[in-house]
Amino acid sequence: MAITLNINGRDYSIDADPQMPLLWAIREKAGLMGTKFGCGIAQCGACTVIVDGNAVRSCNTPVATAVGKSVRTIEGVSENNDHPVQVAWQDLTVPQCGYCQSGQIMSAVALLERTPEPSDNEIDKAMAGNICRCGTYPRIRAAIHKAAEMSKT
Amino acid sequence: MTAYHRPTDLDAALRLLADTGATVAAGCTDLFPATDRRALPGPVLDITAIPALRGIVATPEGLRLGATTTWTDVIRADLPPAFDMLKEAAREVGSVQIQTAGTLAGNLCNASPAADGVPCLLALDAGVELASTTGTRRLPLSAFLTGPRQTARRPDELLAAIHIPAAATAGRSRFLKLGARKYLVISIAMVAARIATDAGRVTQAAIAVGACSATARRLPDLERALTGAPATALAAHVTEDRIAPALSPIDDIRADAAYRTHAAAELVRRALTDLSPQEAAA
Ligand SMILES: Cc1cc2nc3c(=O)[nH]c(=O)nc-3n(C[C@H](O)[C@H](O)[C@H](O)COP(=O)(O)OP(=O)(O)OC[C@H]3O[C@@H](n4cnc5c(N)ncnc54)[C@H](O)[C@@H]3O)c2cc1C
Ligand code: FES
Ligand code: FES
Numbered sequence: 001m002a003i004t005l006n007i008n009g010r011d012y013s014i015d016a017d018p019q020m021p022l023l024w025a026i027r028e029k030a031g032l033m034g035t036k037f038g039c040g041i042a043q044c045g046a047c048t049v050i051v052d053g054n055a056v057r058s059c060n061t062p063v064a065t066a067v068g069k070s071v072r073t074i075e076g077v078s079e080n081n082d083h084p085v086q087v088a089w090q091d092l093t094v095p096q097c098g099y100c101q102s103g104q105i106m107s108a109v110a111l112l113e114r115t116p117e118p119s120d121n122e123i124d125k126a127m128a129g130n131i132c133r134c135g136t137y138p139r140i141r142a143a144i145h146k147a148a149e150m151s152k153t
Numbered sequence: 154m155t156a157y158h159r160p161t162d163l164d165a166a167l168r169l170l171a172d173t174g175a176t177v178a179a180g181c182t183d184l185f186p187a188t189d190r191r192a193l194p195g196p197v198l199d200i201t202a203i204p205a206l207r208g209i210v211a212t213p214e215g216l217r218l219g220a221t222t223t224w225t226d227v228i229r230a231d232l233p234p235a236f237d238m239l240k241e242a243a244r245e246v247g248s249v250q251i252q253t254a255g256t257l258a259g260n261l262c263n264a265s266p267a268a269d270g271v272p273c274l275l276a277l278d279a280g281v282e283l284a285s286t287t288g289t290r291r292l293p294l295s296a297f298l299t300g301p302r303q304t305a306r307r308p309d310e311l312l313a314a315i316h317i318p319a320a321a322t323a324g325r326s327r328f329l330k331l332g333a334r335k336y337l338v339i340s341i342a343m344v345a346a347r348i349a350t351d352a353g354r355v356t357q358a359a360i361a362v363g364a365c366s367a368t369a370r371r372l373p374d375l376e377r378a379l380t381g382a383p384a385t386a387l388a389a390h391v392t393e394d395r396i397a398p399a400l401s402p403i404d405d406i407r408a409d410a411a412y413r414t415h416a417a418a419e420l421v422r423r424a425l426t427d428l429s430p431q432e433a434a435a
Contacts (some may be wrong), residue, residue, distance in 0.1 A: 012161050016158035019178075019197055021185070045250060054225060054253040060185035061254065062178065064159050104293075109213040109250065128336035129248020 003067060007032065008076025014040040018064035021046045022056075025063040031134060034074035034102045038112035038131075043129035058128075062084045076103035077109055085109050088146040098133035108144050114137050117148050156196040163284070163313070169198055171286045171309045176298035179221055182247065182261040206313060215319040220312050223247045224252035238345045239273040239354035245330055246270075248337055258312045261294070264302050264368070271298065271369040272345035272361035273328055278321040286312040291316070298368040324349030324357055327424040331416050333407065340364045341408045344420040348428045350384040360424075362417045365402040372399050375421070385426035393418055 005012045007030055012085075014029035026035050026049065033073070035058060038046030042060040050072040077083045081090075085108050095101045104127070111118055111126040115141045118126065123144050158175060160166045169175060175198035180186055184193060201302055206220040209230050218227075224243040232240070246252055246260075246269055260270040271294070279294040283306060294315075294393065297305050306312060325346040332338030342364050349357035358379035363369035375395040379387060380410035393414065 017155075018159065018199075019155070019193055036262045042182055042251070045248065048250055051253075056253050057182075057250045060181045061158070062181060062197075062199060064157060064199060073390070111247070124336070125244065126249050150410045 002027035005066060005071060007071045007073060016063050019062045021059050022061040022063045022066050026058060026085050027130060032073050032075050035065060036099055036134055046100050046103045047129060048106040050106055050110050077105065084147040084150040088143040088150065092139050092143045092146065094136055094143050095137040096136055100130060100132045104140055111147060115131060159199040160203050161202045163203050166198060166200060166203055167284060167286045172209060174308050177260040177311060179256040180223060182251050182255040183259060201251060215322060216317040218257060218315040220258035220314055221256050223256050233322050234325045235238060235322045238347065239326035241328040242269040242273050242338055256276060257315060262297055262306060262312055264304050266301050266367060267340045267364040269340060269343060270328060272343055272363040274315060275361040275371055276345040276347045276359040277317045280316045281298050281312055282314040283310040285310045293372060300367050306350055325428055327427045329420045329424050331420060342416040342420060343411050346424040346428060353365050355379050355382050355384050360421060362400060365400040365413045365417050370399045372396055374398065384430055387429045388422040391418060391425060393420045
């Protein structure tokens, strides 16, 4: 079926089964490989994208439900990798292997858009759905505080 | 390619359901993880584009929560303190991404004994509205949930809304969940408690326990003991023999039966302590 998806402000016309997980539509149909497949069963958060301002897991989101909405992926966070979250991530060298990190960044971006100065507790709650096998959690928390600080000025 | 329907009209959805027996899909947070393939088997009826099923509105009889109301919708809604427990549960359902997609009705229809929404909605005296091409019927939530993963829903019916009677929107409430860790956890036991008081006396006590029986249960013995009692030191009324008869906990991978009963009693005690006025002032 022909579907039009708006990803990062651009319309993509793709041919997909309407119940195809959004993750596959993004990766295989739109060719945007930044969003990762971790578990495929809504457990890990590696596939997190932002749909109409809210973080969702793209692996359990049928692509049909994203039609008419605005989808943001890691590629759309900024033009030049200079979103405060990305800058803080680089400054504090948050990633280790990196696999979970595009999902982490999408959750962090969604959090800061609603809660510009989150507490540790708010960060933990918002980020609980993103698992990192390398255990970069302390650096993620620090980087979110840093990004919040940078966004203030 | 299996048929995938995404109507915007409720009547069209009900006709499709009657004609095709399609699998209903809402947030897909239970559905998709349950299929170890990329696609769901058989025709799918996606109900998330139907405006008539969305939103929380006041009705002459109380409050109506549309079927596709998500956990995030609940968290962000302006609701009386009787709903604090539902908000607390909502913040603990999985993680933010799950709360954005997952719906209350999906939680009820999936009918897991560990569904966090159920004890809260039981303590709010919730009823469910089931719609089909042949009409609409209402059932108390307790009658809707017939067993683990079993409901009274006919395959041609859609859970259209959850109704909370006005009388049950009174009081303050608390939800407590015990899991093996803080986040992203399936409950070992959870408790929802709502207490309404007037002139220093308890006028309504609604307490439900989940994950300790085939379906979550209210605690009628304890509720009777609390009703009319002074609205202080509520936890003192909690005894195991006022709790255990309503429950039939199972041994499973997460906990054994004795531990569950003990945990349920302790959670009820803590919830009632939080709802006792002198604690609130302290
Ligand atoms: C990582 C993860 C963590 C989770 N954590 C929790 C948790 O902590 N607590 C908890 O309680 N749950 C948890 N869940 C389970 C799930 O997220 C919730 O039960 C959620 O509310 C289900 O809603 P949904 O809209 O996604 O349902 P769906 O997956 O869309 O549907 C679930 C079932 O209900 C049926 N259905 C849905 N809506 C209707 C309707 N209106 N009428 C008739 N049938 C319908 C579907 O056919 C399906 O059988 C978790 C899930 C995941 C993946
Ligand atoms: S790939 Fe989606 S949650 Fe793991
Ligand atoms: S950096 Fe390796 S999984 Fe997170």
